[in-house]
Amino acid sequence: MMATSRTISRRGWKNWRQARLLNIWVDNLSVQQIVERLDEDVLFTVNVDHLCQAQRNPDFAAAYASATMVSCDSKYVRSGVLALGRGPMTKACGSDIVPAYWRYHSQNPDVRIFLLGARPGVAEAAQARINRLAGRKIVVDVFGPSMNFVNDEAECQAAIDMINASGATCLIVGLGAPKQEVWIYRHRHLMPAVKVYMGVGATIDYEAEAVRRAPPWVRKLAMEWLHRVVTDPRRYAMRYLRNFEFFWLVMKDRAGLYKAPSGHRSQAMEPSDEGR
Numbered sequence: 001m002m003a004t005s006r007t008i009s010r011r012g013w014k015n016w017r018q019a020r021l022l023n024i025w026v027d028n029l030s031v032q033q034i035v036e037r038l039d040e041d042v043l044f045t046v047n048v049d050h051l052c053q054a055q056r057n058p059d060f061a062a063a064y065a066s067a068t069m070v071s072c073d074s075k076y077v078r079s080g081v082l083a084l085g086r087g088p089m090t091k092a093c094g095s096d097i098v099p100a101y102w103r104y105h106s107q108n109p110d111v112r113i114f115l116l117g118a119r120p121g122v123a124e125a126a127q128a129r130i131n132r133l134a135g136r137k138i139v140v141d142v143f144g145p146s147m148n149f150v151n152d153e154a155e156c157q158a159a160i161d162m163i164n165a166s167g168a169t170c171l172i173v174g175l176g177a178p179k180q181e182v183w184i185y186r187h188r189h190l191m192p193a194v195k196v197y198m199g200v201g202a203t204i205d206y207e208a209e210a211v212r213r214a215p216p217w218v219r220k221l222a223m224e225w226l227h228r229v230v231t232d233p234r235r236y237a238m239r240y241l242r243n244f245e246f247f248w249l250v251m252k253d254r255a256g257l258y259k260a261p262s263g264h265r266s267q268a269m270e271p272s273d274e275g276r
């Protein structure tokens with residue numbers, strides 16, 4: 001069924017709406033609403049690059065379909081939802097959610113965070129900074145994997161063993177898309193003590209202050225993507241060229257011509273029942 005959005009009732013929540021954008025369902029939740037509701041959840045943050053990759057990568061699309069929360073990580077995603085008449089939609093990006101989450105739980109001893117991702121030394125720097133600002137050891141351990149991490153079974157198992165031994169209840173993964181989402185999707189059942197999973201891209205770098213976010217006025221103008229391209233063109237230039245593909249796909253969706261890729265359709269047209 002080609003549903004556009006529907007009201008969700010979950011744990012007594014009210015006025016929470018989802019909207020389908022291409023083959024991903026996006027939740028209309030603010031940063032504060034997400035932080036207050038994260039309990040036993042998998043949170044992914046969708047942007048234009050993710051939406052385009054989800055057209056070609058069935059594992060990535062399946063990972064998104066399994067998530068219990070998908071936040072709008074881009075003003076262009078928000079604009080796409082509104083252009084299709086499926087709003088309202090609130091922007092809530094991972095680099096805002098993560099600091100809001102640990103600040104919200106800074107005095108809650110039941111919340112313990114593990115950071116997985118970033119370059120050598122960066123996760124450790126993020127751990128030290130967060131713990132200093134939180135006033136306690138809320139980040140209990142970190143693991144900075146190799147570039148081949150997701151394809152190295154031994155290294156994956158070593159990370160899982162560290163996470164389980166740490167007593168972490170929240171796993172923040174910054175491997176980049178689609179690696180982080182697919183890795184969580186495939187391995188979350190091996191970490192029974194972890195209640196909250198977040199796939200949040202470069203957020204660990206931001207928390208370590210190893211990479212500076214765009215100034216607030218640039219973000220307000222929805223030009224953070226341009227700041228990233230200028231400061232790190234090798235990493236971001238090709239990614240943001242996908243904006244053109246995204247606009248074309250949204251136009252097709254608006255015209256009723258969009259079809260989810262083969263094998264994705266059942267996930268694309270109806271929200272996942274798990275946790276929704």
